[in-house]
Amino acid sequence: MNGTKMRVERLSAYYGKTKAISEISVGFPERKVSAIIGPSGCGKSTLIRCLNRMHETLPRTRVEGQILLDGEDILELDPVHVRRRVGMVFQKPNPFVTMSIYDNVSVALRFNGRHSREDTDKAVVRSLQQAALWEEVKDRVDAPALSLSGGQQQRLCIARALAAEPEVLLMDEPCSALDPVATAKIEGLVNELKNSYTVIIVTHNMQQAGRVADYTAFLYLGKLVEVGATADLFERPKERLTEQYITGRFG
Amino acid sequence: MKFDRSARRKLWSHTMTVLAGLCALVALIPLGSVIYQAVLLGGPVLSLSFLTSNPPLPCTPSVGTSCAVGGIGSAIQGTLVLVGLAAAISVPIGLAAAIFAVEYRGRFLGLAISFTADVLTGVPSIIAGVFIYAYFVIYDPSIVFSALTGSLALSVIMVPIVTRTCEEALRTVPHSLREAALALGIPKWRTTLQIVLMTALPAVLTGILLSVMRASGEAAPLLFTAFGSRLGFQGFNNPINALPLLIYNFAESPYKNWIDLAWGAALILIILILIASVLSRLVVGRMVRRMRGG
Ligand SMILES: Nc1ncnc2c1ncn2[C@@H]1O[C@H](COP(=O)(O)OP(=O)(O)OP(=O)(O)O)[C@@H](O)[C@H]1O
Numbered sequence: 386m387n388g389t390k391m392r393v394e395r396l397s398a399y400y401g402k403t404k405a406i407s408e409i410s411v412g413f414p415e416r417k418v419s420a421i422i423g424p425s426g427c428g429k430s431t432l433i434r435c436l437n438r439m440h441e442t443l444p445r446t447r448v449e450g451q452i453l454l455d456g457e458d459i460l461e462l463d464p465v466h467v468r469r470r471v472g473m474v475f476q477k478p479n480p481f482v483t484m485s486i487y488d489n490v491s492v493a494l495r496f497n498g499r500h501s502r503e504d505t506d507k508a509v510v511r512s513l514q515q516a517a518l519w520e521e522v523k524d525r526v527d528a529p530a531l532s533l534s535g536g537q538q539q540r541l542c543i544a545r546a547l548a549a550e551p552e553v554l555l556m557d558e559p560c561s562a563l564d565p566v567a568t569a570k571i572e573g574l575v576n577e578l579k580n581s582y583t584v585i586i587v588t589h590n591m592q593q594a595g596r597v598a599d600y601t602a603f604l605y606l607g608k609l610v611e612v613g614a615t616a617d618l619f620e621r622p623k624e625r626l627t628e629q630y631i632t633g634r635f636g
Numbered sequence: 637m638k639f640d641r642s643a644r645r646k647l648w649s650h651t652m653t654v655l656a657g658l659c660a661l662v663a664l665i666p667l668g669s670v671i672y673q674a675v676l677l678g679g680p681v682l683s684l685s686f687l688t689s690n691p692p693l694p695c696t697p698s699v700g701t702s703c704a705v706g707g708i709g710s711a712i713q714g715t716l717v718l719v720g721l722a723a724a725i726s727v728p729i730g731l732a733a734a735i736f737a738v739e740y741r742g743r744f745l746g747l748a749i750s751f752t753a754d755v756l757t758g759v760p761s762i763i764a765g766v767f768i769y770a771y772f773v774i775y776d777p778s779i780v781f782s783a784l785t786g787s788l789a790l791s792v793i794m795v796p797i798v799t800r801t802c803e804e805a806l807r808t809v810p811h812s813l814r815e816a817a818l819a820l821g822i823p824k825w826r827t828t829l830q831i832v833l834m835t836a837l838p839a840v841l842t843g844i845l846l847s848v849m850r851a852s853g854e855a856a857p858l859l860f861t862a863f864g865s866r867l868g869f870q871g872f873n874n875p876i877n878a879l880p881l882l883i884y885n886f887a888e889s890p891y892k893n894w895i896d897l898a899w900g901a902a903l904i905l906i907i908l909i910l911i912a913s914v915l916s917r918l919v920v921g922r923m924v925r926r927m928r929g930g
């Protein structure tokens with residue numbers, strides 16, 4: 386049994402006066418994939434954005450409760466350091482448009498510390514391989530990032546996050562803009578990643594949660610309804626709400 | 637001929653297209669006639685020495701003396717000095733103000749900056765000159781008429797333009813890019829300078845150039861500051877010439893050689909601005925193409 390890498394305790398997050406998530410307590414086991422599912426607007430993105438303190442970058446936002454990384458409350462740490470340990474991939478690919486493929490992947494290494502050219506090269510190749518993009522771009526790593534297709538750009542963003550060598554990788558619906566082939570590639574990648582990272586993935590797609598996640602948490606109207614091993618949650622849900630949601634009989 | 641609905645629609649559409657084209661032509665007439673007039677009257681006086689030598693003393697040929705043609709060297713030099721110094725002052729200030737207003741928006745100071753820049757852009761340019769004049773008359777009368785005060789007056793015009801255009805430029809950078817950088821643990825200041833500013837750079841440069849072109853053509857703020865001079869650059873605490881100032885002073889003079897010089901200067905000013913805008917378009921276009929991978 387692995388330890389718990391991240392854990393939130395009675396976490397509430399606000400946009401102005403709106404409470405988007407309410408008193409959520411849940412743990413994310415180390416080197417496992419945890420999925421967060423739930424209907425649109427239930428607070429999945431809000432929850433995951435709290436985990437690397439991106440929530441607070443929006444104006445008039447606030448969080449209450451605790452967010453523990455290796456037992457330490459990240460709300461008391463420097464957000465910049467937290468984000469170096471907890472990486473993030475967004476729903477829409479967001480490569481740096483002024484930079485080449487190589488520069489995108491190496492950006493964290495170049496900006497956040499001194500690395501030799503060889504180390505950076507190695508990290509770029511390794512990250513692109515992990516993100517299943519290397520074969521497609523190895524001949525043109527100096528091409529602009531925007532010369533890639535949408536699916537390739539998303540894998541580039543994954544490579545960029547991996548190159549920073551985070552301990553935890555947060556993914557907010559990373560496949561929602563992708564076709565089935567690219568989706569399959571990213572799902573395969575997530576399965577690989579859990580050998581070295583703790584992955585937390587938000588998804589709308591319950592089949593996807595079933596395929597990639599070891600654990601699944603179901604959120605509804607900002608509250609945690611149920612969390613458990615994915616197979617249990619899908620086959621023997623404890624809550625009526627969960628059952629209704631996963632069988633598609635909702636409302 | 638059958639006049640069905642679709643034919644009528646087509647006829648209507650063609651009529652409107654022709655009308656719009658005519659309007660565009662009418663709009664081009666003033667520009668065309670300005671350039672035509674400048675080439676017609678300014679063209680004949682152009683020569684290499686016209687660009688380098690200083691303006692002559694006033695002279696009317698009818699009096700019988702032979703008139704020195706002279707040139708506008710000191711005015712070209714002065715415009716470069718004035719606008720150069722003004723840009724060195726206003727670009728850092730305007731850019732910093734824009735960055736603050738956009739990246740730290742929501743704070744009172746950010747809103748205040750946007751509002752102030754908006755109001756200042758609408759202030760008549762002569763006010764900028766009077767403002768600097770009045771200030772120096774009180775605090776340091778010895779350099780009221782100088783290259784320094786001229787540059788400061790131009791800066792008063794340039795700062796709000798740089799601020800407004802750079803604000804617009806920074807706002808076009810999608811929020812998702814800032815998030816991408818922050819989520820990698822890149823500090824906010826670095827995200828702002830190396831991601832946001834770099835992404836907005838083509839538009840930022842266009843905005844700066846706009847302010848430079850505007851300042852190069854201004855005579856009003858220089859009337860009580862740079863003042864004008866027949867000589868070239870004499871140090872920052874002495875009066876200095878400028879192209880628009882020379883045009884303003886010479887065009888309304890009764891001396892034939894000065895009026896000719898004014899037309900030549902007008903043509904040179906138009907050419908300089910044309911060159912600057914074409915060059916910048918090439919550079920900016922190239923930067924954008926390189927980003928998009930063309
Ligand atoms: N920037 C914001 N300002 C104000 N309210 C917001 C903001 N972002 C989200 N919310 C609100 O917070 C709640 C949770 O939103 P969130 O984006 O976390 O949902 P989600 O589960 O990720 O939905 P989706 O599946 O559509 O992405 C919603 O009610 C939403 O209206």
Ligand SMILES: [Mg+2]
Pocket residue numbers: 429430431557
């Ligand atoms: Mg979401």
